Amino acid sequence: MxxxxxxxxxxxxxxxxxxxxxxxxxxxxxxxxxxxxxxxxxxxxxxxxxxxxxxxxxxxxxxxxxxxxxxxxxxxxxAREYPGSALTVERTLAAGAGYTRQVVSYRSDGLTIYALLTVPSGTPPPGGWPGIVFNHGYIPPAEYRTTERYVAYQDAFARAGFVTLKSDYRGHGDSEGQARGGYNDPGYTVDVLNAAASLKKDPRVNARRLGLWGHSMGGQLSLRAMLVDPDLKAASLWAGVVASYDVLATDWNPPAGVQTPLDDLSRRYLRLLSPNASLRDLRGRPLQLHHGTADKDVPYSFQVALAGDLRAAGQPFTAFKYEGDDHNLSRNLGLALRRSVQFFKDHL
Structure with missing residues (x-):
């Protein structure tokens, strides 16, 4: 034996x-x-x-x-440490409606990572503003620009009184390092966790009132980060790649007519490797899920899969289904943003 x-x-x-x-x-x-x-x-x-x-x-x-x-x-x-760093202002941008905008940088894994920071105008409330780490979806790293895309999303939270920090991730824009993807390499998750640690150091931010917003790949990063850092109190996930890895292996855009069977050992292995296998570690911290049924990039079934896993783990969540809507919830953007803003007001 x-x-x-x-x-x-x-x-x-x-x-x-x-x-x-x-x-x-x-x-x-x-x-x-x-x-x-x-x-x-x-x-x-x-x-x-x-x-x-x-x-x-x-x-x-x-x-x-x-x-x-x-x-x-x-x-x-x-097992790793996420010290983050003070946020360094690299460039000040035109202000938004009731908030300032700056390109900042922070340290992660010895790398300089750039990010877009929004801070509500005026005097912070006692203890500081609540903060949201903003995790974008997949954009070809060579095409990524700090100030492009997700502008309306950050705007909605900034006007509602939240500090937001949208990390560029390593290898994106001016960030140092190599872009190796968000599913098999820990780099992007490490950058998200160091972004959260950097927000905690900002005196304008209440370190006890931090959450995560994630779209698509950013939904996967947000879920994993929340399971690593217990200080992250809540997450709103939009069209997230949030099914477990065994489901991703077989159900995500397989070539037409090609089946991708997994033997039992491989399926168990990939399942255990997924954040979905450890959802009890959320310990009651809530998730909010949004997904369109006509999403051609990330299937709605992934939200259904995560909802089932959360239910089995006894964890609180709210799931919204947008009939006929796409990957960016274009038809229901205002509604989804209002729901997310209220979610963070309720839980941060």
Whole structure:
């Protein structure tokens, strides 16, 4: 049994070394199948020890150990530190209606990351303004510009009395580092967590009243960040890539007529690697979900999947379904923004 256990551990640690997601575009990640046991180049010993039934508890522990070894896993992310830094003003922009706008920078993983900061005008309330870390969806990094897109979204929260900080993520715009995607590499999540830490250092911000807003890929980043940092009190996720990784592997824009089956081990592995497997760790912190049924980039079924996972984990959430609306909720933008603003007023 010891030889079988050693073989299983070697195999599972080998699985951990796989780059399990590539992200050529926001509308579809590709997850290559993890090798099933019978296709492993390592063959278990052919003796009586290898013929007995597997020890399910031991196998489960080995699988979890393999998952935790992935840099994108919650265990690995929780083992890191997120000191952030003071926000450095790089450029002052024209003010909005009742708020200031600045391009700022902060430190993350030794990198300089740029961001768009909005701060309500006037005297902060006692303790400081509530803050929202703003997490944008996939935009080709070479095309990304700090001051483009999501302007109306940040405007709605800034006018309502929230500080917002929209990180450019590493490799985007003028930010240092390489853009390696938000699903298989921890970099973007680390940048989001350091953005939150930097907001906490700003004397105008109430560090006990921080939330997250995330669109598409930013929904995945927000969910993962909330599970790492217990100081993040609430999150509003729009058209989020928030189904578990095993669902993404099989259901997100597969080539026409091509099935992507997963063996049981691969499915369990990807499930455990997902934030969805740890939703009890939200400990009652609420989520708000928004999704259009005609979204051609991220299917509405992903919101349904997360809602089911939250329900099973006993965690509070509110989900809004927008019939016939697209990835950006273009037909219901004003309504969705009002709902999100009120959500943060209620919970921050």
């Amino acid at each position: 010891r030889r079988l256990t050693a073989w299983a551990l070697t195999l599972l640690l080998g699985l951990a070394a796989y780059v399990f997601v590539t992200q050529p575009q926001e509308a579809g990640v590709r997850l290559p199948s993890l090798p099933p046991l019978e296709q492993s180049p390592r063959t278990p010993p052919q003796d009586s020890e290898a013929q007995g039934p597997p020890d399910s508890a031991l196998n489960g522990a080995l699988l979890q150990q393999s998952v935790d070894a992935q840099p994108i896993s919650l265990a690995a992310l929780r």
